[in-house]
Amino acid sequence: MQKEYTVGIDLGGTNTACAIVDRSGKIxxxxxxxxxSASIEQWADRLAGSVVKMAEACGISxxxxxxxxxAPCANATTGCIEAATDLPWPSPIPLAGLLESRFALPVTVTxxxxxxxxxxxxxxxxxxxxxxxxxxxxxxxxxxxxxxGHLLSGTRGFAGELGHVTFPFASGRLCGCGRYxxxxxxxxxxxxxxTAVEMLRSSDRDSILRKVNPSALDPKIIEQAAMxxxxxxxxVYEFTGECLGRAAAEFAAFTDPExxxxxGGVAKAGELLLxxxxxxxxxxxxxxxxxxxxxxxxxxPEAEAALLGAASLPYCNK
Amino acid sequence: MQKEYTVGIDLGGTNTACAIVDRSGKIxxxxxxxxxSASIEQWADRLAGSVVKMAEACGISxxxxxxxxxAPCANATTGCIEAATDLPWPSPIPLAGLLESRFALPVTVTxxxxxxxxxxxxxxxxxxxxxxxxxxxxxxxxxxxxxxGHLLSGTRGFAGELGHVTFPFASGRLCGCGRYxxxxxxxxxxxxxxTAVEMLRSSDRDSILRKVNPSALDPKIIEQAAMxxxxxxxxVYEFTGECLGRAAAEFAAFTDPExxxxxGGVAKAGELLLxxxxxxxxxxxxxxxxxxxxxxxxxxPEAEAALLGAASLPYCNK
Numbered sequence: 001m002q003k004e005y006t007v008g009i010d011l012g013g014t015n016t017a018c019a020i021v022d023r024s025g026k027i028x029x030x031x032x033x034x035x036x037s038a039s040i041e042q043w044a045d046r047l048a049g050s051v052v053k054m055a056e057a058c059g060i061s062x063x064x065x066x067x068x069x070x071a072p073c074a075n076a077t078t079g080c081i082e083a084a085t086d087l088p089w090p091s092p093i094p095l096a097g098l099l100e101s102r103f104a105l106p107v108t109v110t111x112x113x114x115x116x117x118x119x120x121x122x123x124x125x126x127x128x129x130x131x132x133x134x135x136x137x138x139x140x141x142x143x144x145x146x147x148x149g150h151l152l153s154g155t156r157g158f159a160g161e162l163g164h165v166t167f168p169f170a171s172g173r174l175c176g177c178g179r180y181x182x183x184x185x186x187x188x189x190x191x192x193x194x195t196a197v198e199m200l201r202s203s204d205r206d207s208i209l210r211k212v213n214p215s216a217l218d219p220k221i222i223e224q225a226a227m228x229x230x231x232x233x234x235x236v237y238e239f240t241g242e243c244l245g246r247a248a249a250e251f252a253a254f255t256d257p258e259x260x261x262x263x264g265g266v267a268k269a270g271e272l273l274l275x276x277x278x279x280x281x282x283x284x285x286x287x288x289x290x291x292x293x294x295x296x297x298x299x300x301p302e303a304e305a306a307l308l309g310a311a312s313l314p315y316c317n318k
Numbered sequence: 319m320q321k322e323y324t325v326g327i328d329l330g331g332t333n334t335a336c337a338i339v340d341r342s343g344k345i346x347x348x349x350x351x352x353x354x355s356a357s358i359e360q361w362a363d364r365l366a367g368s369v370v371k372m373a374e375a376c377g378i379s380x381x382x383x384x385x386x387x388x389a390p391c392a393n394a395t396t397g398c399i400e401a402a403t404d405l406p407w408p409s410p411i412p413l414a415g416l417l418e419s420r421f422a423l424p425v426t427v428t429x430x431x432x433x434x435x436x437x438x439x440x441x442x443x444x445x446x447x448x449x450x451x452x453x454x455x456x457x458x459x460x461x462x463x464x465x466x467g468h469l470l471s472g473t474r475g476f477a478g479e480l481g482h483v484t485f486p487f488a489s490g491r492l493c494g495c496g497r498y499x500x501x502x503x504x505x506x507x508x509x510x511x512x513t514a515v516e517m518l519r520s521s522d523r524d525s526i527l528r529k530v531n532p533s534a535l536d537p538k539i540i541e542q543a544a545m546x547x548x549x550x551x552x553x554v555y556e557f558t559g560e561c562l563g564r565a566a567a568e569f570a571a572f573t574d575p576e577x578x579x580x581x582g583g584v585a586k587a588g589e590l591l592l593x594x595x596x597x598x599x600x601x602x603x604x605x606x607x608x609x610x611x612x613x614x615x616x617x618x619p620e621a622e623a624a625l626l627g628a629a630s631l632p633y634c635n636k
């Protein structure tokens with residue numbers, strides 16, 4: 001039997017990356033180009049040209065079994081990008097249809113968090129795990145939930161919006177969705193910065209962060225300060241990890257997961273988040289779950305994770 | 319092709335009911351006997367005798383394709399009853415194994431809430447619904463969660479313990495699980511009584527319930543008072559419905575359901591609970607879900623619901 005390949009496409013606000021990936025998760029060729037185009041059709045033509053060229057150069061044009069696209073606000077059920085604010089074209093964008101007509105191959109579209117979950121299951125830390133949750137901690141907080149080996153999709157593809165579950169620990173924070181107390185207001189990059197600003201204001205504890213103009217504070221600076229042992233920066237991550245652990249304790253009652261994976265920019269803080277998260281989870285969770293869930297950060301290579309997630313979609317149930 | 323039948327068994331603390339049910343959900347014969355037996359083996363023998371007799375009388379002994387059992391604290395993954403406090407035998411009870419050896423048929427065991435969910439999907443209001451949640455409101459609060467047509471089970475069969483998700487509106491209430499604020503402390507029968515007691519204490523509003531000895535208050539009495547328009551009793555259900563709606567708003571972010579079904583003794587209050595629940599849900603839920611979830615009470619005939627739920631298990635994914 002001929003070897004099978006998939007195409008993974010990571011559609012970002014600035015750049016589009018695409019790659020040809022084999023079943024084991026090895027990227028055999030990749031390309032990238034600026035997302036900005038006069039129209040989505042032009043973008044799709046540019047992409048198709050790139051993929052065809054790579055496939056021909058590799059001599060595997062007839063061995064590609066499917067195409068997966070990870071994109072912001074993409075809905076797996078409709079195959080459309082819905083209300084994406086950081087793409088240069090009007091929404092909804094019928095992405096799956098646009099690519100199917102160019103490639104004559106099945107196209108699976110989903111949002112970044114679901115792509116991350118399927119990527120972890122296909123190539124990463126969740127390879128033999130049927131029940132896990134990926135929390136993507138970045139500009140927002142997203143999630144992909146796999147239960148009984150199946151990525152949850154829901155009535156209209158909006159299952160797993162765990163960044164918008166509300167908690168008392170965030171009740172004073174207004175979310176972009178218009179509601180108060182969403183997990184996202186604490187565990188996103190902006191949430192981390194807001195926590196630091198609040199802590200700097202409410203204490204006179206010494207901190208490297210006091211030398212930074214508050215408007216210039218970003219998660220990277222706070223992470224670096226914490227890595228150097230700055231007590232206030234460490235406390236920011238401790239608080240964030242505690243919140244994530246308490247949130248995970250509630251999430252466990254839904255799908256009885258064995259593994260929770262943190263993914264995305266904020267997750268780079270690693271044990272700074274994971275240690276308090278584990279502790280808070282075990283304290284807060286129902287006895288059925290306490291002590292029984294593993295917490296890790298993504299094991300996919302950072303530069304390739306989004307591409308691998310997208311390339312894994314054709315293997316997914318959806 | 320011969321017509322197919324299943325056996326449904328409802329194992330309760332006091333009585334065991336069993337029935338032979340056809341594919342359409344019609345009970346063709348049923349029996350019941352006291353659960354109390356010297357041993358679980360004796361109980362299984364008694365049950366086997368009853369089922370064999372019914373099947374022979376109906377002339378369908380070779381048309382039974384499987385057996386389903388709904389039981390308290392039963393775990394679908396292990397086939398065991400784990401730590402049931404209201405059964406007369408020590409736990410764990412290897413129920414599936416005990417019955418498989420007597421019937422030479424596949425046996426599916428699950429807890430009452432999951433049986434209710436599969437019952438609704440097979441014979442009830444969720445017949446064509448792939449994404450729904452059943453909340454069983456009785457002595458405790460249980461749940462069965464169906465997402466993308468699949469009953470969630472989880473790593474060890476403990477998915478869907480939504481009665482133990484905690485909420486600020488219940489933060490002052492200690493749950494039997496040892497934690498504070500579980501949904502169960504508000505939405506169970508005992509929760510309803512506690513709400514009534516608290517409201518009677520904290521207001522001097524006139525109420526029929528003041529004529530009842532507080533230790534004799536039960537959900538039935540409160541429901542009857544509310545049905546008669548007693549303002550305090552109505553307020554008890556309004557508060558409970560509001561809590562359920564706010565809880566459901568968080569649950570929606572997990573599985574994007576289109577339907578939430580209330581089931582069990584407390585659910586008999588019907589619109590007294592459903593109206594405030596709908597209102598609270600639409601106020602609290604993320605815009606993706608608000609206005610898009612239907613709330614109803616179970617449509618299965620009350621006397622048969624548990625048996626039909628059990629009888630539907632052989633048709634389930636697990």
